[in-house]
Amino acid sequence: MSEKKRILSGMRPTGPLHLGHYFGVIANWINLQDEYDCYFFVADWHALTSEYADSSRIKGFVPGLVQDWLAAGIDPEKCVVFQQSMIKEHAELFLILSMVTPLGWLERNPTWKEQREQLTNKDIHTHGFLGYPVLQAADILMYLPDAVPVGKDQLPHLELNREIARRFNHIFGRDFFPEPKDLLTEEAKLPGLDGRKMSKSYGNAIGLSEDMDTIVPKVRGMLTDENRKRKADPGDPSICNLFPYHKLMTDPARLPEIEAGCRDASWGCVDCKKLLLESLEKFLAPIQERRKSLDEDTLADILNEGNKKARAYAQDTMQQVREIIGFDF
The missing domain is CATH 1.10.240.10 (Tyrosyl-Transfer RNA Synthetase)
Structure with missing residues (x-):
């Protein structure tokens, strides 16, 4: 029996999930977990890129996000469910990839331009916000995945991820990082109650809880x-x-x-x-x-176990990366 192909995806902890999250992302994850070796992570460092001014709220959203995932049908027996910031190797790989990523690639990122225009109530003129695609690349490439489940709007992000992988491999003369394929998924988009995009900030969403x-x-x-x-x-x-x-x-x-x-x-x-x-x-x-059956201790145990599995994989990847760049001191 052939080994399952690995995929990875994440979600920022910014509050309780709603029906738009379920039908746009979670329902697809549920379908994929039987076919693939799935790594699903809480992208709390990514939340910092826009929520750094009130970062204490993120901590409270992490267990709730995992609770919503599991209640919706994500099975920790079939998937590795982990928290990004608990795997410090992500930060190390982010640093290394930042050294080889041209600034122009980041400035051409369409999402960066759009968010600067839309998030007028937040100061996102920061190195962290500009460089978040590199952190995203580190998150993905760390687990050497075969594919990443994405919607059409995310294809430019994944292509930038592949460009960073190619550049790293070229500079250091090793075909180490894969160029993950896009696992293009049909999104069942659900409009908000008022016809706009469903969003907590618009007050037009129905929460799962x-x-x-x-x-x-x-x-x-x-x-x-x-x-x-x-x-x-x-x-x-x-x-x-x-x-x-x-x-x-x-x-x-x-x-x-x-x-x-x-x-x-x-x-x-x-x-x-x-x-x-x-x-x-x-x-x-x-x-x-x-959701009611998932208490704090159960959620903590599931995250701890997932963090342990993810950390073991990340440590192995980073040992190889350090050897490749000559930093295996």
């Missing part, structure tokens, strides 16, 4: 097809903010009924929202039940 008393008023106030001024007005599910939720969480056998009811106005938006609330409750109940 929220109770139904909190969710009900949110759903009742959701944006729907603006052309339906009255119940008798026909609608178009393809432009309604509710229908993507039904496609992901409602019994597929009900979808034709929902579509037809919207188009011929035999269903009103209130009917549609009532069914969505039933679907949400059914979807979230097992996640929240698992």
Whole structure:
């Protein structure tokens, strides 16, 4: 039996996860964990790049992020779940890769340009923010992965990662770091309650840990097809903010009924929202039940075990890197 190919991905601890996180990232991780040797990490150092002014909050978000992962279905028996900052070798490799990464590569990074324009409430004109793609490369290359699960918007980041790997290998004359392939995943994007991107900062998200008393008023106030001024007005599910939720969480056998009811106005938006609330409750109940069973000690044990496995791999990689660059003092 052939050995599983290794993949790696991470997520910043910036607060409780919502449905957008689940369908955009976590659901894919869950599907991959049976097929690949998965390394999933809490990217707390990455959170510092934009949250350094209030860094104490990050510590509190770390266990909650892992709790959300496990409650959603990530299995620590199948994956290595670890915390970035607990593997100090990441910082060492970041330093070494920083020495060989041209400044121009980082300045051309489209995300860096976009974030400078969008995050006007934060000072991100820092070396750490400019250099975060190098830290990202260190995170990935440390575990010599075959592939990285990404969405289309992340492809430029992964290509920069490969460029850094190629440059390191060329400078030191060793074909050591792999050029990980993109494991392009189909993202089931879920809009926010108001039609914009789902985000905690917009206040338009449904959290995985929220109770139904909190969710009900949110759903009742959701944006729907603006052309339906009255119940008798026909609608178009393809432009309604509710229908993507039904496609992901409602019994597929009900979808034709929902579509037809919207188009011929035999269903009103209130009917549609009532069914969505039933679907949400059914979807979230097992996640929240698992979440309650994960106490602080259990989470600490899982992270400690994952950190131990990741550290062992990282130490081996860095021993080889030091030998390659002549720093094996």
